[in-house]
Amino acid sequence: MSSSRISAAVAAIAPSATLAVDSKAKAMKAAGEPVIGFGAGEPDFPTPAHIVEAAVEACRDPKNHKYSPAGGLPELKQAIAEKTKRDSGLEVDPANILVTNGGKHAVYASFLTLIDPGDEVILPAPYWTTYPEPIGLAGGVTVPVVCDETTGYKATVEQLEAARTDRTKVLVFVSPSNPTGAVYSRDEVRAIGQWAVEHGIWVVTDEIYEHLVYGGNEFTSLPVEVPEIIDRCVVLNGVAKTYAMTGWRVGWMIAPNDVIKGATNLQSHSTSNVANVSQRAALAAVSGSLDDVVMMREAFDRRRQTIWKMLDAIDGVECLEPEGAFYAYPKLTGLYGRSLNGRTADNTLDLATIILEEAKVAIVPGEAFGTPGYARLSFALGDDDLAEGVQRISDLVSGS
Structure with missing residues (x-):
């Protein structure tokens, strides 16, 4: 014992x-x-005033005082689908969306749903400090690919290929990057996506900084650029960074049906629904103006x-x-x-x-x-x- x-x-x-x-x-x-x-x-x-007002109104509505579907309010999932099409060009069905308790929860749900003990996850470094933890919790093995200032902190296909083994299941791809601020070009995104398709590797791509790109750089969504990856891709996002809503705790994952069903089942036994007032605030955020x-x-x-x-x-x-x-x-x-x-x-x-x-x-x-x-x-x-x-x-x- x-x-x-x-x-x-x-x-x-x-x-x-x-x-x-x-x-x-x-x-x-x-x-x-x-x-x-x-x-x-x-x-x-x-947080912008119109989002706060939507939350105030939600507090007054008794329907928000009760349990709601574990996977998210249907109207919020529909709005997220529309927002995703508007902002990244990715067309998704609301059934392929799980609303989570913040972006970190989406990260945990994704890795716990995808990874079996011994599976390897390629993680370009520098990486956000949270990524390795749920990988380890699921029994996976983090395989760092260290990038430095000589490549603009961006991983190359050659580096990823050198890290790939027969145990590789997932690549974590983040652009724009936390912590470096690096943004991959369209050609770089395409090359990495095609490499993942060629080798049957899942991609978990975190797009939470999609609106925060500067100068001549542009955000490129990997599953939009490489649509062949869509059946092996999980897209993570949330309202925290874009709408100054870190404390509201609303994120989401977009994934194939079987992954979303599994992650939703997991969430139903861990947290049930995200707080309804926060979901109503998120609805106002993603469906409102970007001013x-x-x-x-x-x-x-x-x-x-x-x-x-x-x-x-x-x-x-x-x-x-x-x-x-x-x-x-x-x-x-x-x-x-x-x-x-x-x-x-x-x-x-x-x-x-x-x-x-x-x-x-x-x-x-x-x-x-x-x-x-x-x-x-x-x-x-x-x-x-x-x-x-x-x-x-x-x-x-x-x-x-």
Whole structure:
């Protein structure tokens, strides 16, 4: 009999580094310290007013006080289908949609539904810190494919092929990327999709940052570009990033019928329906105007250029221009061994601690994303705080 108080599977789950950094920064701030946090990946804007009003009205309607279908409100699933066609060009039937308790829940539902013990999942790194955990929980094996600044943090078909074995079942594909802000070109998306089709590999593609693309870059939906993959593809999305609704907890997965039926059955025994008021708010979001989205994207674009230029100007820091999402991912190895208020670091875990304690600035070290030597800084915060925070890092490095 095991003497452990908790299961090995749950014990193996790593804490969320992004939430841990955000929590520590907020605790320091609550204690009166002037901390500026670049940790959390959430817009600093309030949820648009028309979405909030829809939720207020939903609260007053008694039908929303009761259980609803475990897989999502039928009208929301229909609206998601229409929104998906409008925004990415992918035509889907509402029956192929499962509404989940946020994007993370969609990730968990997808991997728990697809993976058997021993199945391998190719995961380009840097990757969002959550992806490996449900893979491991399902008994799968994460196979990282490490990408760096020389390829714009984008995986090539050659790298993916080198990682493929006879146990490979799934590829995780994310564009725009969290944490790097990389956006794959249409040709790159097509090549990767065709490679997956050729080898019978499932693709789980996370499209939650589809509206946050800047400059001459464009979002390309993999199953639209490579329609042959549709029977082996799961599309993840949600309202959190696009509509500033991180706290409302509404995401979804789009998948073939058998996968959706299995995931819906799983959800029926784990959470039942997503909160009805949140679903009504999401309905207003996906079926409404994109005017607020355009406004937020313009602000993120402005901040993107500020943070990229300021970081890249720091001696010892190398930062590529982010192409999408709202993250910069600078290389910080040039700061190793440097005196920072008399302290030195030889990895980005220690460097992040020094920056937080000495400059009162919270960043997420690259170890959380599978690539030590880098860090993620969200630029989804106010312009003044953003400039002040990066300036503090610069001052710490220069000794001023």
